[in-house]
Amino acid sequence: MSPSPDSFPRSNPSRRTRGVALITVLSLVVVVSLILVAFVAAMRVERTASFSYSQALSAEQVAQGGLRLVVAELQNEMSKDAAPDSTYPQKPLYTNVSSTNIMPQFVGTNSAMTNLVKISSTTAPFTGSLASGKLIASSVNTSTASQNGRYVDTNRWNLPQLGSFTNANNTPNWIIMTRAGATNGSGLSFGTTGNTANNPASGNTNYAIGRFAYAIYDVGGLLDITLAGYPSTLTPTQLEQIKGALAGVSPANATNAINQDDLVQWRNAASRLSYVDYVTNFLATNAAGTVYPGDNTFLSRQDLIKAAQGGIAGLTNTVLPYLTTFSRDRNAPGWGPTYNASSLGGSNTAIYAYKNNAAISNSSPFSSSNPNPNRFLPGVRFTSTYSITNYQSDGTSYTYGVEPGDELIQRRFPLSRLKWVGPNGPNGVAGSVVQACFGLIWGTSDDPAYPNTPVWKYVGSSGTTKQTRIKTLDEVASEGRAPNFFELLQAAVLRGSLGVNGNAGAGSGTPEYDASAQQTPPMFQILRMGAAAIDQADSDSYPTVIEYTQGSAPWLACGVESLPGIASITPVIGAEPGTQTTTQTSANAVVYLTFNLWNPHQTVSSPPRVRIRVTGSVAVYNLYGDSSALPDTIGSEPGFISTLGNQYLELTSTAASSFGTPATLLQTHVDTSSTSLGTTSATPSPSTSGVWVEAFTLGSTSAATNAAALRLRNFPFKLGTSSTLSNSQVNSVKINLGYNAASTAGNGFNAVMEYYLPIDTGGAWIPYQYATGINDNTTWFRDVVASLPIVSSVQRTSDGKYYANFISYLSGSYPSGWTVDSATGVVQNSETGDPWSTPGSGGKVHIDHDYSWDRSPIFASNDPRSTRFNVWTFLRGGAAATSAAQSTVLWPASNITAFPKGLGGGSSAVERKPTIFGDNYFPAQLARNNYGRNTAIADTNSNTVAQSGSSSETSYVDNDGLRRISDSGLFVDANGATGNPFERNIDKPVVLNRPFRTVGELGFVFRDGPWKTLDLFSSKSADSALLDIFSAQDSTQSFVTGKVNLNTRNQDVLKALLVGTVIDPVASISMDSTTAGKLATAISGFTSTNKIVNKSELATVVSPFLSPTTGGTSSGNFLNNDAQNIKLRREAFVRALGDVTQTRTWNLMIDLVAQSGRYGPSATALSQFTVESERRYWLHVAIDRFTGEVIDQRIEVVTE
Structure with a gap:
C-alpha cells in the first residue's frame, strides 16, 4: 500500500534559505574574481598598448622632426655661398644660382645609384664658402644592430626601387635625436647622472629620445608615369600634336621592359579613346593630379611598386628606377642674362653688360626714360598687395593674390593664347581679354593711305591711345597686373641685338638716315617678331598687322605668312x-x-x-x-x-x-x-x-x-x-x-x-x-x-x-x-x-x-621679308642665256658657279648699299653672317666688321658688337649649294600655320633680319630666354607637373624625351632611337660636369657643345650634316626638350627611417640604443631653387 503524503519526510525551511545564500555568495565571489582578473589583464594589455602607442607617437614625432630638419637643411644649402636677397625678409630670393649650385650637392652617393643625391653620413650634407650643413650623422651605420637587435639592412634601404645599395658600408648612418635636437653624438657622454645621453632626468637636454637616418633621391630626372605614355593607335599626325607634352613621350624608349599599350589601357581606361583631346584640353584646363573620370592612376610610389610587382599596367620591377609619380615645376621663369657682350668679344659699353645689369631697373647706366628691359626675372617683384586677373584657355578670367616680394611673372605665358589675335579681330574671346594679354585693340588704321582699314593697334593693357614704347616688367609690376605678350617678348630678347641699322652713323635728315629710320627702334622689331609669331601659330595666311605710334607717325609692323x-x-x-x-x-x-x-x-x-x-x-x-x-x-x-x-x-x-x-x-x-x-x-x-x-x-x-x-x-x-x-x-x-x-x-x-x-x-x-x-x-x-x-x-x-x-x-x-x-x-x-x-x-x-x-640695274632686297638694310642697287653682270632673261632677279637658281658668294661684288657693280658694309658687298652671305668661320656657333673672335683676309665676306655685328649668325650660319663652303636658301629648298624657312606644340617652335619665327629666325641654337643667342618665359602648355596653377630635370643623370630618360621628335616638319623626318641615344649620351655627359642653370642654355650652351665645329665637320651627335647644320633641323632637340624639362625646381624623395627609444642605464656607446618603436616615411617634396619655397609635397607612410 502506498504511503500517504503525510508519511514523506518534511524539509526544514530555515536550512533551505541558508544554502541558497551560500551559493549566491560563492557565485558572486567567482564573478568578482573573474572581473578582477579580467580587469588586471586588461590593464596590463592597455599598459602595453599605451606604451606601444606612446612609443609610436614618439617615433612619429622623431620622423616628422627629422623630415623638417632634412627639408630645412636642403633650403639652407641654397645660401651656402651667398646670402639671399632679403629686401622682403619673408620672401628670400637667391640671386647667385649658377651651374655649381643649381642642384643639391651629392653626399654619400655611388655610381650604381644614379638617382641618389644624399644620405645621412658623417660628412656634412653640403659645404660652401659661407656655410656648411649641420645635419651630420653619427658613426653608427643603420646596418649595425641596436641593443635589442634592430637594424636596417640594404634590402630595406632598397625598398624605393630607385637603385641598389650594394653593401652595408654605403648605407645611411643614424642621426641622434635628443631633447635639444639632432646631433651626430660626438659631444654626448654616458652615465646615470649629469647631462648624459642615458640620464632621463627632466632637466637633461642631452637625453636621447630617438634617432633617424635618410636617403634623398632626385626623382625630378625621372619620367612621371602618371602622365608619360600614349596609345599606339595614334597616327603620326596625332602624336605630333602632343609631342611637346610628357603625355607624348613613350616610357618604353627609356626601358623596353614597359608594355606601353597595357599601361595606357589600365591608366587611361576612359581617356585613351580621345587621347589627343585629353592631353590638349583636359590636362591643360584641370589642376595638376586631376584624374579623368573613369581613368586610373598611381597614388603613391608604393602603389607603383605594387603594380610593378604584380605585373599590372605593363610594368615590371626593372622599370622602377626610371619612373616617378611626383613631378612639379614652378610655373614661372628663372632666367636672367648669362653673359655680358664683352665676355663674348662684343662691346664694352655699359648698357650691354647684360649679366652685370640684371638687377638694375632704371639706375645707371639706365634711366627712368630708358629703363633696362632685360632683367633677372625672379628679381622683378611686386611691391604691394594686389589681386591679379589672369585668363584660362577659353578666355575666362580668374584671380590670384600677390604680396610684396612675390615675383611679377607668376605663370608662364601660354602660346595657345596667340589664337585670340585673329585676322578679323578678337578670336573666340572678348576684346578686353586680348588687350589684357597682348596690349592690342582692333580698330581702323590712322595711316591716310589706308583709311577705314582694320588693323591691330598696340595701346598697352589699358586705354585706347597707341603707345610709343613697350613698358618694362618693372613698370608692369608697379601697376599691379600681369605682363602682356609683347612686354614679355621685350624682356626675353636682349636689347643690343635689336635695332641694328644698315646706315648707322648717317646724319639726321640725310637720305640714308631717312631710308633706314624703321631699322633703329627696338619696339618696331619686337612688334614684328610678335606679329610673325602670331602668323606662325594661326591657320590662315593673312599677315597680322600691328599699328603703333613712332614719333607722331602711325607705323605698321607686319607679320610674315607664306606669300610672295x-x-x-x-x-x-x-x-x-x-x-x-x-x-x-x-x-x-x-x-x-x-x-x-x-x-x-x-x-x-x-x-x-x-x-x-x-x-x-x-x-x-x-x-x-x-x-x-x-x-x-x-x-x-x-x-x-x-x-x-x-x-x-x-x-x-x-x-x-x-x-x-x-x-x-x-x-x-x-x-x-x-x-x-x-x-x-x-x-x-x-x-x-x-x-x-x-x-x-x-x-x-x-x-x-x-x-x-x-x-x-x-x-x-x-x-x-x-x-x-x-x-x-x-x-x-x-x-x-x-x-x-x-x-x-x-x-x-x-x-x-x-x-x-x-x-x-x-x-x-x-x-x-x-x-x-x-x-x-x-x-x-x-x-x-x-x-x-x-x-x-x-x-x-x-x-x-x-x-x-x-x-x-x-x-x-x-x-x-x-x-x-x-x-x-x-x-x-x-x-x-x-x-x-x-x-x-x-x-x-x-x-x-x-x-x-x-644687264639692267636692280633695286634688290636682301630678304623680301626683312625691313633691315633696305634695298641695295647693283648692275647685274651675269651671262644668263637669252631665253632666261625674265629671271632677272637677285639670286636666280643654278648660278652657283657664276655667283658663288651671291650677287654683288666691288663698287663697280654695287651702286647703292648699306653704309656699314665695305666696298665688297655680297648680300647672299647675310644668309650665313658667319664670316666664313666654321666655329661661328660659339666664336668669340669674329665680331669685327672687317676681318683680315676675308674682304669678300659680307657680315655684320649687332649694336652690342656681337656677330650673331643667320639661319645658314653653320655652313662655310664658299661655292656649294648647301646652306643656301637661294638654291636649296630645305634651307628655306617654314611657316607652320598651326598652333605651337612646343616652346622650341618659336625658332621658326622670323626675327626681322635678313634670313634670321629666332635663335635657339647658338652661343650668342639673344633670344634663348623665350624657352623659359613662354610655354606651349597652359596652366592656371603656380606649379605644373610632368617636367623632367635637364640635369638628370639618367640618359635613358633623355633618350625617351628625344625619340620621335620631328626634325623637319616639311620633309617629315623624325628622330630615330639611335640618334636620340647619341644626343642623350652627349647631353648627360655634359651635365655630369656642367649643370644647366636654365632651359635657355639648351641654345647657348648645349647646342654649341654638341658640335663646336660645323660646316663639313660632323660631330656624330646628329643624323647627318644637314641635321647638324640646317637650323630648323638642329633645333629639333631644343623643341623636344623645351616644354617637358625644367631646371628651377628640386623634385626629391626623402626616404627616412625614424626610431624612438633610449639608451639604457648601462649603455656606454652610441650603438647601444634600445629601439622601442619605428616609423618610415617617403616624403616627396618640390623646392623652388630661387626662393627655397616648398611648392608642393606629398608624404607616404611606408608599410613594410
Missing part, C-alpha cells in the same frame, strides 16, 4: 622690235618697271587674294635725250617724270601660291578679271602716269614669257655720229625712283604687296610687304638713282669711239643686217659698218648681252 614678296625691281629701257631702220636719226626707247617676286618659304598654304601696288614718282633722264620731245629737265638733262597714283595689279590664286623660285612677274601671273593688262603697244594715259602692260622680254615673243610690267612714257633719243660718248657714259641714262621726294615726301616711290581681307563692310586691302622701308613714306625710295645701259662698251674699230646709235632691243627680230648669237648673247651687225653711217673698213658694232635686259 618683292625681291627686286628692275627698270628696263630698250627699243621695241622693228621700230628702227638704218636711216633713222632718232628713236624712241620704251621704259618699263618690272617686278621680281619671291616666296622664300618651303611651305605654302591657301593664300588670300594678293596684289602689287605701285605709287610715287619716277624720273628718267639723259644728256643725249631729245630735249625737243622730253617735257622735263632733271638737273640739266632732258627727261620725263611719271607720277604713279596707286597702280594696282592683282595676282591669280595660282600665282599667289607660286614664286618658290625668284622670278619676274609675268603675264600668266596676272588675274586679268580684276586687272586690265595692256598689250605690248599700250602706252600710259595720261602720259605722265603708268600702265600695266605685256612687255616682251629679250629675244622672245612668247606670251608665256611676256613680263607684266609697268610701262612709263617713251624716251626719245637723238642718234647719229655726232653723238659721241666716252666709255664712262655708256650707262648715261638714269632713272630716279622717288624723284624730288627729299623735299616733297609725297613723291616717294614704293611698290607694296597687299592682301585682301574679307570683312562685313566688303573687305579691305592691307599691306604686308614694301619693296623698301615700311608704310612711313620717309623710308621709301627718295631720289634713288641708277644707271641704265644703252650702248655697247665695245669700241668701233675705225675711230675708237662709242656711239649712242643703238638701244638694246627688248625682244623679237632685229633690224635688217643684225643677228643675235644665242650662244654668247652678243647682238652684232653683219655689215662692215655702222647701220647709220659708213665707218672705216672692217668696223663692227657689238651689243653685248650684258648690256641688254639682263
Whole structure:
C-alpha cells in the first residue's frame, strides 16, 4: 500500500534559505574574481598598448622632426655661398644660382645609384664658402644592430626601387635625436647622472629620445608615369600634336621592359579613346593630379611598386628606377642674362653688360626714360598687395593674390593664347581679354593711305591711345597686373641685338638716315617678331598687322605668312622690235618697271587674294635725250617724270601660291578679271602716269614669257655720229625712283604687296610687304638713282669711239643686217659698218648681252621679308642665256658657279648699299653672317666688321658688337649649294600655320633680319630666354607637373624625351632611337660636369657643345650634316626638350627611417640604443631653387 503524503519526510525551511545564500555568495565571489582578473589583464594589455602607442607617437614625432630638419637643411644649402636677397625678409630670393649650385650637392652617393643625391653620413650634407650643413650623422651605420637587435639592412634601404645599395658600408648612418635636437653624438657622454645621453632626468637636454637616418633621391630626372605614355593607335599626325607634352613621350624608349599599350589601357581606361583631346584640353584646363573620370592612376610610389610587382599596367620591377609619380615645376621663369657682350668679344659699353645689369631697373647706366628691359626675372617683384586677373584657355578670367616680394611673372605665358589675335579681330574671346594679354585693340588704321582699314593697334593693357614704347616688367609690376605678350617678348630678347641699322652713323635728315629710320627702334622689331609669331601659330595666311605710334607717325609692323614678296625691281629701257631702220636719226626707247617676286618659304598654304601696288614718282633722264620731245629737265638733262597714283595689279590664286623660285612677274601671273593688262603697244594715259602692260622680254615673243610690267612714257633719243660718248657714259641714262621726294615726301616711290581681307563692310586691302622701308613714306625710295645701259662698251674699230646709235632691243627680230648669237648673247651687225653711217673698213658694232635686259640695274632686297638694310642697287653682270632673261632677279637658281658668294661684288657693280658694309658687298652671305668661320656657333673672335683676309665676306655685328649668325650660319663652303636658301629648298624657312606644340617652335619665327629666325641654337643667342618665359602648355596653377630635370643623370630618360621628335616638319623626318641615344649620351655627359642653370642654355650652351665645329665637320651627335647644320633641323632637340624639362625646381624623395627609444642605464656607446618603436616615411617634396619655397609635397607612410 502506498504511503500517504503525510508519511514523506518534511524539509526544514530555515536550512533551505541558508544554502541558497551560500551559493549566491560563492557565485558572486567567482564573478568578482573573474572581473578582477579580467580587469588586471586588461590593464596590463592597455599598459602595453599605451606604451606601444606612446612609443609610436614618439617615433612619429622623431620622423616628422627629422623630415623638417632634412627639408630645412636642403633650403639652407641654397645660401651656402651667398646670402639671399632679403629686401622682403619673408620672401628670400637667391640671386647667385649658377651651374655649381643649381642642384643639391651629392653626399654619400655611388655610381650604381644614379638617382641618389644624399644620405645621412658623417660628412656634412653640403659645404660652401659661407656655410656648411649641420645635419651630420653619427658613426653608427643603420646596418649595425641596436641593443635589442634592430637594424636596417640594404634590402630595406632598397625598398624605393630607385637603385641598389650594394653593401652595408654605403648605407645611411643614424642621426641622434635628443631633447635639444639632432646631433651626430660626438659631444654626448654616458652615465646615470649629469647631462648624459642615458640620464632621463627632466632637466637633461642631452637625453636621447630617438634617432633617424635618410636617403634623398632626385626623382625630378625621372619620367612621371602618371602622365608619360600614349596609345599606339595614334597616327603620326596625332602624336605630333602632343609631342611637346610628357603625355607624348613613350616610357618604353627609356626601358623596353614597359608594355606601353597595357599601361595606357589600365591608366587611361576612359581617356585613351580621345587621347589627343585629353592631353590638349583636359590636362591643360584641370589642376595638376586631376584624374579623368573613369581613368586610373598611381597614388603613391608604393602603389607603383605594387603594380610593378604584380605585373599590372605593363610594368615590371626593372622599370622602377626610371619612373616617378611626383613631378612639379614652378610655373614661372628663372632666367636672367648669362653673359655680358664683352665676355663674348662684343662691346664694352655699359648698357650691354647684360649679366652685370640684371638687377638694375632704371639706375645707371639706365634711366627712368630708358629703363633696362632685360632683367633677372625672379628679381622683378611686386611691391604691394594686389589681386591679379589672369585668363584660362577659353578666355575666362580668374584671380590670384600677390604680396610684396612675390615675383611679377607668376605663370608662364601660354602660346595657345596667340589664337585670340585673329585676322578679323578678337578670336573666340572678348576684346578686353586680348588687350589684357597682348596690349592690342582692333580698330581702323590712322595711316591716310589706308583709311577705314582694320588693323591691330598696340595701346598697352589699358586705354585706347597707341603707345610709343613697350613698358618694362618693372613698370608692369608697379601697376599691379600681369605682363602682356609683347612686354614679355621685350624682356626675353636682349636689347643690343635689336635695332641694328644698315646706315648707322648717317646724319639726321640725310637720305640714308631717312631710308633706314624703321631699322633703329627696338619696339618696331619686337612688334614684328610678335606679329610673325602670331602668323606662325594661326591657320590662315593673312599677315597680322600691328599699328603703333613712332614719333607722331602711325607705323605698321607686319607679320610674315607664306606669300610672295618683292625681291627686286628692275627698270628696263630698250627699243621695241622693228621700230628702227638704218636711216633713222632718232628713236624712241620704251621704259618699263618690272617686278621680281619671291616666296622664300618651303611651305605654302591657301593664300588670300594678293596684289602689287605701285605709287610715287619716277624720273628718267639723259644728256643725249631729245630735249625737243622730253617735257622735263632733271638737273640739266632732258627727261620725263611719271607720277604713279596707286597702280594696282592683282595676282591669280595660282600665282599667289607660286614664286618658290625668284622670278619676274609675268603675264600668266596676272588675274586679268580684276586687272586690265595692256598689250605690248599700250602706252600710259595720261602720259605722265603708268600702265600695266605685256612687255616682251629679250629675244622672245612668247606670251608665256611676256613680263607684266609697268610701262612709263617713251624716251626719245637723238642718234647719229655726232653723238659721241666716252666709255664712262655708256650707262648715261638714269632713272630716279622717288624723284624730288627729299623735299616733297609725297613723291616717294614704293611698290607694296597687299592682301585682301574679307570683312562685313566688303573687305579691305592691307599691306604686308614694301619693296623698301615700311608704310612711313620717309623710308621709301627718295631720289634713288641708277644707271641704265644703252650702248655697247665695245669700241668701233675705225675711230675708237662709242656711239649712242643703238638701244638694246627688248625682244623679237632685229633690224635688217643684225643677228643675235644665242650662244654668247652678243647682238652684232653683219655689215662692215655702222647701220647709220659708213665707218672705216672692217668696223663692227657689238651689243653685248650684258648690256641688254639682263644687264639692267636692280633695286634688290636682301630678304623680301626683312625691313633691315633696305634695298641695295647693283648692275647685274651675269651671262644668263637669252631665253632666261625674265629671271632677272637677285639670286636666280643654278648660278652657283657664276655667283658663288651671291650677287654683288666691288663698287663697280654695287651702286647703292648699306653704309656699314665695305666696298665688297655680297648680300647672299647675310644668309650665313658667319664670316666664313666654321666655329661661328660659339666664336668669340669674329665680331669685327672687317676681318683680315676675308674682304669678300659680307657680315655684320649687332649694336652690342656681337656677330650673331643667320639661319645658314653653320655652313662655310664658299661655292656649294648647301646652306643656301637661294638654291636649296630645305634651307628655306617654314611657316607652320598651326598652333605651337612646343616652346622650341618659336625658332621658326622670323626675327626681322635678313634670313634670321629666332635663335635657339647658338652661343650668342639673344633670344634663348623665350624657352623659359613662354610655354606651349597652359596652366592656371603656380606649379605644373610632368617636367623632367635637364640635369638628370639618367640618359635613358633623355633618350625617351628625344625619340620621335620631328626634325623637319616639311620633309617629315623624325628622330630615330639611335640618334636620340647619341644626343642623350652627349647631353648627360655634359651635365655630369656642367649643370644647366636654365632651359635657355639648351641654345647657348648645349647646342654649341654638341658640335663646336660645323660646316663639313660632323660631330656624330646628329643624323647627318644637314641635321647638324640646317637650323630648323638642329633645333629639333631644343623643341623636344623645351616644354617637358625644367631646371628651377628640386623634385626629391626623402626616404627616412625614424626610431624612438633610449639608451639604457648601462649603455656606454652610441650603438647601444634600445629601439622601442619605428616609423618610415617617403616624403616627396618640390623646392623652388630661387626662393627655397616648398611648392608642393606629398608624404607616404611606408608599410613594410
